[in-house]
Amino acid sequence: MKKIVYFALIVTLLASCKATKMPTKSVAYKTLYSEKPISILAMPPINRSTKVEAKELFYSSLSVPFTLNGYYVMPPLLSMEILKEESAYDSEMFINGSMIKVGELFGVDAVLFTTIHEWSKTSVASQIRVKIEYLLKSTKTNEILFNRVGQITLQTSVNSGSILVNIVGSMVATALTKEIVVGRSCNIYTISDIPAGKYSPMFMKDGEAKSQPKEFKTVLKNSY
Amino acid sequence: MTKYLLMTALGIIAISCKTTKPLYNWKGYDDAVYAYTKTGDEKSVENLIKIYEKLIKKSGGTRQVPPPGICADYGYIMIKKGENSKGIELLTKETVLYPESKQFVDRILKRLEK
Numbered sequence: 001m002k003k004i005v006y007f008a009l010i011v012t013l014l015a016s017c018k019a020t021k022m023p024t025k026s027v028a029y030k031t032l033y034s035e036k037p038i039s040i041l042a043m044p045p046i047n048r049s050t051k052v053e054a055k056e057l058f059y060s061s062l063s064v065p066f067t068l069n070g071y072y073v074m075p076p077l078l079s080m081e082i083l084k085e086e087s088a089y090d091s092e093m094f095i096n097g098s099m100i101k102v103g104e105l106f107g108v109d110a111v112l113f114t115t116i117h118e119w120s121k122t123s124v125a126s127q128i129r130v131k132i133e134y135l136l137k138s139t140k141t142n143e144i145l146f147n148r149v150g151q152i153t154l155q156t157s158v159n160s161g162s163i164l165v166n167i168v169g170s171m172v173a174t175a176l177t178k179e180i181v182v183g184r185s186c187n188i189y190t191i192s193d194i195p196a197g198k199y200s201p202m203f204m205k206d207g208e209a210k211s212q213p214k215e216f217k218t219v220l221k222n223s224y
Numbered sequence: 225m226t227k228y229l230l231m232t233a234l235g236i237i238a239i240s241c242k243t244t245k246p247l248y249n250w251k252g253y254d255d256a257v258y259a260y261t262k263t264g265d266e267k268s269v270e271n272l273i274k275i276y277e278k279l280i281k282k283s284g285g286t287r288q289v290p291p292p293g294i295c296a297d298y299g300y301i302m303i304k305k306g307e308n309s310k311g312i313e314l315l316t317k318e319t320v321l322y323p324e325s326k327q328f329v330d331r332i333l334k335r336l337e338k
Contacts, residue, residue, distance in 0.1 A: 038324050039324035039325070053262075056261055057258060057261055057262060060257040061257070061258070063292065063293055064250050064254065067250075067292045067293075068246050068247055068248065071292075072293075072322050072324045072325065073293060074325065074328060075292075075293035075294075075297040075300065075325070076257070076293060077257075077260075077297040077301070078293075078296055078297055078300045078332065081300070082332075106327070106328050107326070107327025107328050108324075108328075180258055184254060199247060199287065200247060201286075
């Protein structure tokens with residue numbers, strides 16, 4: 001039995017130490033630390049998936065993970081209304097342009113672009129997969145402050161081999177197996193790497209923590 | 225033996241998760257706003273309002289204030305319903321809680337005055 005316990009311990013340690021070779025957050029997110037953005041305007045997601053309604057349904061779930069990390073995100077329903085009025089619904093047209101005008105119009109420090117690369121549910125393989133890219137750009141300097149890609153696959157019958165991932169997986173599965181739930185998990189996982197914002201007690205104190213790789217990929221298991 | 229294994233697993237999880245309380249309470253928001261965006265029907269609006277009320281009154285989280293954007297979006301829904309004075313009150317509350325929102329919200333308020 002002891003052997004099994006040790007084995008479980010080692011596996012967990014290995015899993016949690018995977019990122020030892022990664023640079024610290026103060027290196028990986030250098031511009032973010034120097035600019036210290038507080039307010040973020042989320043642009044309507046750019047949808048490259050085949051799921052048409054993904055864009056609007058996903059939009060309002062974006063602010064939660066940023067606020068939990070200490071940032072202020074402009075009210076999503078109100079922002080969407082104004083962005084539509086200003087004919088800024090198609091973020092594709094703005095992503096490569098200057099952010100300075102947007103900053104002046106909305107009074108924000110940064111603009112968030114999200115690209116939904118994949119958003120699918122296949123009943124044959126009984127899996128849901130979302131792949132989302134997050135790009136945060138400064139309205140002061142146009143610099144990229146945060147750029148991460150998250151890919152989450154929810155499978156109903158395969159074991160991921162990691163206790164932690166399995167537990168989160170079963171939470172997701174019991175909630176309801178909708179793509180949106182997987183999308184939300186992708187937000188929480190991927191955005192959790194962002195250095196803490198002004199409203200967090202960790203603000204400017206997490207620079208020595210290791211950053212995560214740019215592409216984040218995981219398979220969750222529906223384990224009940 | 226299973227018991228020990230389970231205990232070890234739970235112990236490790238407890239250590240690695242650090243059990244920090246979140247900054248805000250967002251309970252019920254995701255599903256309510258999802259339903260509102262998807263259907264926009266009377267029932268989803270009423271439910272969303274109920275959640276907004278709850279998040280404002282029972283703020284929870286370590287900061288003990290309503291999460292960012294909640295008061296402003298609630299105000300927007302109220303204005304859409306024709307309840308302008310309550311809407312304006314909520315929008316103003318957002319700017320008090322979060323001064324970062326002032327420029328944006330003031331633009332909306334100015335428009336309402338016209």
